Amino acid sequence: MSITLLMPTALRGFTDGKSEISLDGETVGQVLLALAKAYPDISTHLFDEAGELRSFINVFINGENAKSSGGLKRAVKDGETLMLVPAIAGGSANPLERGKL
Amino acid sequence: MDVFDLVGDTALLTLDRLTVDFPGVRLSAKAEYLNPSGSVKDRAARAMLKKGLETGLLTKGKTIIDATSGNTGIAYAMLGASLGFSVRLYIPANANRERKSLLSAYGAQIVETDPLESSDGAYLAVKRASEVDKTGLFFPDQYNNPENPKTHYQHTGQEIWRQTEGEVTHFICGLGTSGTFVGTSRRLKEENSSIKTIIVQPDSPFHGIEGTKHMKSTIVPSIFDRNLVDDEITVSTEEAYRMSRLLARKLGILVGISSGANIAGALKLAKNIPPNSFIVSILGDGGSRYLSDDFWNAG
DSSP states (O other): OEEEEEOOGGGGGGTTTOSEEEEEOSBHHHHHHHHHHHSGGGHHHHBOTTSOBOTTEEEEETTEEGGGTTGGGOBOOTTOEEEEEEOSTTOOSOGGGSOOO | OOGGGGSSOOOEEEOGGGGTTSTTOEEEEEEGGGSTTSBTHHHHHHHHHHHHHHHTSSOTTOEEEEEOSSHHHHHHHHHHHHHTOEEEEEEETTSOHHHHHHHHHTTOEEEEEOGGGHHHHHHHHHHHHHHHOSSSEEOOOTTTOTHHHHHIIIIIHHHHHHHTTTOOOEEEEEOSSSHHHHHHHHHHHHHOTTOEEEEEEESSSSOOOTTOOOGGGSOOOTTOOGGGOSEEEEEOHHHHHHHHHHHHHHHOOOBOHHHHHHHHHHHHHHTTSOTTOEEEEEEOBBGGGGTTSGGGGOO
16 A cells, blocks of 8 residues: 655655655554654654654644544555644644645 | 833743752743743844834835744734734744734734745745845844844843843753844853853754754754854753643743743753853743643643
């Protein structure tokens, strides 16, 4: 199952500058683990010592925050797009739907 | 008197209860969240707009524009409203809803920029806009405007020196535009060259400490002066969250995440400095503009 992950600029230093990465996985957690496997240096920036996603990180799937729909266990479908965004104090409910420049 | 007159001369709060494990070390912080729009950014915004009026660059009918992660925008919105100017802010889409609500309440226009690009994306967007319209806009450019650090040199640094009766030995804070750190440090070192000035940095380029730049991975503001940095202390977003909660629950000081980061950094500093040291930091904004965030309920 191929999922596209949009990388924030802050993390592109760990992904050879790539802004979009195709990854396999059936859940949000599996996709992020695939990312960490492909780019091991990124792990500490995403996961805490217990292996949980750091609390300030939001994963948006087609504009929906995964935290409100199962978190890392949320199932993903082939062709879906995920976006990693730091929750700057709550974050936008749906950054994908804002008026992009 | 108007809102311009309410900016600055903030209280220096004593936080010595946090340093009981480090005998002889004192810790205080400037209550910048008590500025009229609720953050330290009132100081720089006031200085940049005043300079614009003095130099004739900000004239009737122009729109004030800049990039912001929120607080400077709210300051522009308040001060712009009091002067009768329209204000348009470029802000990352993942800035929180309290900030956007405050900007709207003051009547400012919001242009949301790519959340993946963070504050750098907002800056590049406003720069493009300023190059398209060279006559109808006033672009203070908070990241590169010398009035920003200058007002902290003239006021914040001087206030700290006066309020500590010259006993401050260490100044520590995070960097957004770097204006607070640069201006305050420059003044304090001029008053006493032995004063150490230390920056707080997020532990990762990907972090949730609002308004704080991870300097190694972002556009460095031209006003930043590395020569003023005596040391650097790293703080994680989780540590900043914990400290913001502690300040609210144990000291009754409801402040934001960057303030939590500053005080968490100050306590790391306190472990490694001699007794009789006097640390001063910054409480940059209030916690009420972060209430939609879950971290208040943890721990």
